[in-house]
Amino acid sequence: MSADVLDVREQARATSLRAVWPAILGLSVVFLVEMLDNSVLNVALPTIARDLNASASDLQWIASGYSLLFGGLMIAFGAVADRYGTRRVMLIGLSLFALASLAVLAVRTPGGLVAVRAAIGVAAAMTAPGTMALCFRLFDADNLLMRATALISTVGLVGLAVGPTLGGLVLQVLPWQALLVLNVPVAALAAMCIRFGIPADDPAHRNRAPLDLPGALLGTATIILALWTATLVVEDGWSRATPWLAGAAAVVSAVGFVVRERRTAHPMFDFAxxxxxxxxxxxxxxxxxxxxxxxxxxxxxxxxxxxxxxxxxxxxxxxxxxxxxxxxxxxxxxxxxxxxxxxxxxxxxxxxxxxxxxxxxxxxxxxxxxxxxxxxxxxxxxxxxxxxxxxxxxxxxxxxxxxxxxxxxxxxxxxxxxxxxxxxxxxxxxxxxxxxxxxxxxxxxxxxxxxxxxxxxxxxxxxxxxxxxxxxxxxxxxx
CATH class of the missing domain: 1.20.1250.20 (MFS general substrate transporter like domains)
Structure with missing residues (x-):
């Protein structure tokens, strides 16, 4: 039996959160930074508008680009993680998260910031499915899993609550770019805790089915279009054509996804x-x-x-x-x-x-x-x-x-x-x-x-x- 498998079983028999505290800290930090990035930049939008000469449309995409890709890609990256290793995908995602956040220092245009926010959203979607999946790996007892889930989600809720306040305080002494650059040390801390606190993925516990790329693309498009439609409805109402077009595209994509998943031999997600x-x-x-x-x-x-x-x-x-x-x-x-x-x-x-x-x-x-x-x-x-x-x-x-x-x-x-x-x-x-x-x-x-x-x-x-x-x-x- 490999050392990795032994480690997994030893970790799974943990009888307290303290026994696996580096792992819990790392997963909490991951969830924290995901929640922070949902709200921390909003307080800086007026400053960004002046600094980059951004229009109202630019600011909308700067604010929503992250959440659209974050929400839209989670299921696809969840399927990837099940096949190629949850811990591995988490660590890759954290590395990309740090690099994308650091790239804000090179931003000179609104389009550049939209691209950076989109890249951060993609990286966050890589890390999100692993938070609970890796937590699940640590314990056998449901009460410990509930305790860990409560702790991790509490840290995230604190981040969501203090995000705007923290952003406002940072803007008093630092330029707005610092709000994203601060992601770099946080991501590094999370990666270190997960790297040393959670054992490597056991190949025997991976999904062996080939990844259904067309299904992943259709599923991602469905979710992104659905989220975008809802955003357009809230902002513009149904009086314009764009919400109708986006909604229709979401329905078509959803139908295509269901048909694809029911017909392919290796669906991305088994509806059963x-x-x-x-x-x-x-x-x-x-x-x-x-x-x-x-x-x-x-x-x-x-x-x-x-x-x-x-x-x-x-x-x-x-x-x-x-x-x-x-x-x-x-x-x-x-x-x-x-x-x-x-x-x-x-x-x-x-x-x-x-x-x-x-x-x-x-x-x-x-x-x-x-x-x-x-x-x-x-x-x-x-x-x-x-x-x-x-x-x-x-x-x-x-x-x-x-x-x-x-x-x-x-x-x-x-x-x-x-x-x-x-x-x-x-x-x-x-x-x-x-x-x-x-x-x-x-x-x-x-x-x-x-x-x-x-x-x-x-x-x-x-x-x-x-x-x-x-x-x-x-x-x-x-x-």
Whole structure:
């Protein structure tokens, strides 16, 4: 038996997070930098516009280029990782991440920065599937896997929360390029921890099927087009041709992907796997969470600023209950699941999300206290369900499919969030007769906006509840 295989088995029998702390640190840092790059550059957009003479369209692509490629390529790179080694792809991705971030020093035009952001998004997509897949490799016990998942995701949530603040502080003393250059030492630390803290990939545990390149291209195109369509709907509405064209292209690509995967001898992803009760339930939970997050993410900040007249800084503080709750509740998820069992803890957490959405939809217009209650309920439930769903997918798939399973988990939630925001944006835009920026100028405008938000949130809540009910039944079959 090889030393690598022995190492894998020794690591898998770890009885605490402390026993594998370098690996946990490395994976946490990877997730941290992925979340930071989602938000840290946004605060610098006005500075970038002046420095590079960038147009509004340029700034849109600078902000969204990363997220489109990051979300769109995760499943493809998950399939690559399952075949060529999760740890290996992670380390290559971290190296490219550092190089692409360093390339910002050579940027002189908006197009150059868009290219750099796109390259960083591609590199991040290489690392993302490995975070949970490599974590799964470390433990046999579900409670330890939940504990590690909670810790890693908490670090990422902290990064997402402090990203804009950190960016603002850095801009006080350094040029905007420093926001990306800081990725270099962070990526180096992550690579070192993973290199020495996680054993090399065992060839016996890899997916031996050839990579379905046409399927990977069609799947990637489908996700990118779907995310882009949702972005266009939120920004421009359905009045222009571009969202319709992008949406139609996404549908065509999706049909092509399904046809290809069902006919090829070696599909990129076997659809039979997502029919497994534990996997199907977990993905439905993730999609429900995405819809719930969309309803709150789109509406709350607009209500606080456009209707109530809060400043951007005050609105950011108004959203703090969500971030604080998600961070604070992480360490208690394991005990919650131990007490109620995953089969009951999932529906309980999902019920909290639904209660939060209903609180906001029906009472959020009357006082901020109801918004705070909604944010706390929804974020607490989301945290519980996210961890349970992640572990459910990891445990429900064969070991040689864990990377693509992790990618599928993240992608399902991201696509659902984009769809939810597009639905909310469409309903609000259809209700308003004037500009969204002027809704607070009259009592009629305020009522119209609030009624539209209520309708949109209730609609998404109904779909969310249906997904949760279906997931609970599927989860019961897995026990």
């Amino acid at each position: 796997l997502i029919k497994r009760p534990r996997v199907a339930a977990s993905l439905a939970y993730q999609a429900a969470l995405g819809l719930g997050m969309a309803a709150l993410a789109y509406s709350v900040s607009l209500q606080l600023q456009l209707v109530w007249g809060w400043s951007p800084a005050e609105a950011a503080l108004g959203n703090l209950p969500q971030v604080i709750t998600m961070i604070a509740i992480g360490p208690f998820v394991e005990k919650f699941v131990e007490r109620f069992g995953a089969g009951r803890a999932g529906p309980i957490g999902a019920a909290a999300v639904i209660a939060g959405l209903l609180s906001y939809a029906l009472l959020g217009r009357y006082h901020y206290a109801w918004i705070a209650v909604a944010l706390v309920l929804a974020s607490a439930g989301m945290r519980v369900v996210m961890i349970i769903a992640t572990v459910g997918v990891m445990r429900g798939l064969p070991e040689d499919r864990t990377a693509i399973g992790a990618a599928l988990t993240d992608t399902s939630q991201e696509v659902a969030t984009s769809v939810g925001m597009a639905v909310t944006g469409t309903i609000v835009a259809a209700a308003l007769t004037g500009s969204l920026a002027n809704v607070g100028a009259s009592a009629a405008g305020v009522r119209t906006f609030e009624n539209a938000v209520t309708v949109a949130t209730l609609a998404l809540t109904v779909v969310c509840a249906a997904l949760v009910a279906w997931a609970a039944r599927r989860s019961a079959k897995a026990e």
